Amino acid sequence: MLNSGFADFQSELLPVGNGTIRGVLLRENDNYSLAIRELVDIDFSEGRCEDLVDEFTSTQIFISELADPDNNIGARFVELYNSSSERRYTNDNTEVSSTIDLSDFVIEGQSTFVISSDSMEFESVYGFAPDMGVGTNSPADSNGDDNLELVDPFGSVIDIFGVVGEDGTGTDHEFENGRALRNADVTQGNQAYTFSEWTIYNDSGGNGTINAPQIAPHDFSPNVRE
16 A cells, blocks of 8 residues: 655545545556545544454363372372363363463364373373373372363353362362262363262262272273263
8 A cells, every 4th residue: 555755645644444445446567556646545444353362261271180190199090071072172170279271282173182190100000191190299190189170262161170278188079099980961060069070089078978999990091081
């Protein structure tokens, strides 16, 4: 787009907003330009386009399994599941006293995403590599009495396990030396912990949980939505 340097509006800045431009199309060899004859040829009276939003939220990504095997702390993991039929960028964090940034990862439709506290030991035990290895003292390294939240890119909780501020020991969300498995009929996250959505195994059996310590690998199902 160009105008003559002799034009009385040549020093004016282009207006903000969006709209229409009218001018004379010029060609010089293979280069084209639009010549503006006067300011009334530019009508940018409409508002500017909104910024492109490339972050989204979805309650169809949720926590599907938590593992604290009785026989091997290195085989602990957190599993997420995408119950929709579409692939989704996770754009979420699993939070407790520490945080895992998952914003660069994709979960395919009706697929899992497994996060391990020890990726080498996980692969040795379960026979395949986790989708992400995060190390000890992370949300994937829970000893069974912790609470976890799944948070979208806008800071809203879209799923939760346990009760924030409550030690899980002796409660209906303790999975020490065991497993917390999201029931198969659950298809989306829940901002409030609901015990009826889970089947929980541990080494105590209190408050409706099952006293049955779980042994890796055969008592767990990472990468499989049961």
